[in-house]
Amino acid sequence: xxxxxxxxxxxxxxxxxxxxxxxxxxxxxxxxxxxxxxxxxxxxxxxxxxxxxxxxxxxxxxxxxxxxxxxxxxxxxxxxxxxxxxxxxxxxxxxxxxxxxxxxxxxxxxxxxxxxxxxxxxxxxxxxxxxxxxxxxxxxxxxxxxxxxxxxxxxxxxxxxxxxxxxxxxxxxxxxxxxxxxxxxxxxxxxxxxxxxxxxxxxxxxxx
Numbered sequence: 489x490x491x492x493x494x495x496x497x498x499x500x501x502x503x504x505x506x507x508x509x510x511x512x513x514x515x516x517x518x519x520x521x522x523x524x525x526x527x528x529x530x531x532x533x534x535x536x537x538x539x540x541x542x543x544x545x546x547x548x549x550x551x552x553x554x555x556x557x558x559x560x561x562x563x564x565x566x567x568x569x570x571x572x573x574x575x576x577x578x579x580x581x582x583x584x585x586x587x588x589x590x591x592x593x594x595x596x597x598x599x600x601x602x603x604x605x606x607x608x609x610x611x612x613x614x615x616x617x618x619x620x621x622x623x624x625x626x627x628x629x630x631x632x633x634x635x636x637x638x639x640x641x642x643x644x645x646x647x648x649x650x651x652x653x654x655x656x657x658x659x660x661x662x663x664x665x666x667x668x669x670x671x672x673x674x675x676x677x678x679x680x681x682x683x684x685x686x687x688x689x690x691x692x693x694x695x696x
Contacts, residue, residue: 503530522601524560525561525567526555526605526666527574541626542579554667597690627657652667664685668690669685
């Protein structure tokens with residue numbers, strides 16, 4: 489991985505610069521669209537800057553799926569307010585709008601949601617406190633692992649397309665939508681490449 493990503497502060501400076509240099513794709517979605525906001529939250533874990541990935545509770549909507557902290561917007565709520573509220577409700581971390589480093593592209597999920605994603609960094613947030621009703625477990629993934637060549641796999645499909653798989657740890661393979669957001673985060677922020685994600689394939693089981 490290209491330095492400097494060795495501290496949360498160094499990551500934050502680089503992320504703010506790279507995100508400010510691009511214009512994110514923002515989707516309206518049309519009348520009645522359902523909107524959600526998620527957070528790519530970087531913290532120190534085991535001495536290394538890491539992005540927080542969660543496994544959803546084993547019952548309820550999206551049971552057991554890999555995800556980023558986040559959820560749907562309440563009526564009249566902004567993307568930033570919703571994302572920070574969900575971060576606190578789901579894993580007990582508190583952040584302020586000034587902690588937001590920038591925004592990635594909105595993603596049109598097959599489930600019917602338009603997902604907005606924010607990037608932020610917290611230098612001393614304390615340990616995560618996952619809500620058992622919403623989160624089964626919390627999995628910090630080091631930026632070094634996310635940036636590695638073998639973290640990304642493109643699986644050919646019978647229709648000629650390719651399905652993205654992010655391999656982030658043992659038994660931790662993440663598909664779109666979450667995989668798409670992690671891939672864009674990796675490419676834009678960690679590698680400095682301007683990629684788009686709206687047309688990435690999504691597995692059939694995400695259409696609910």
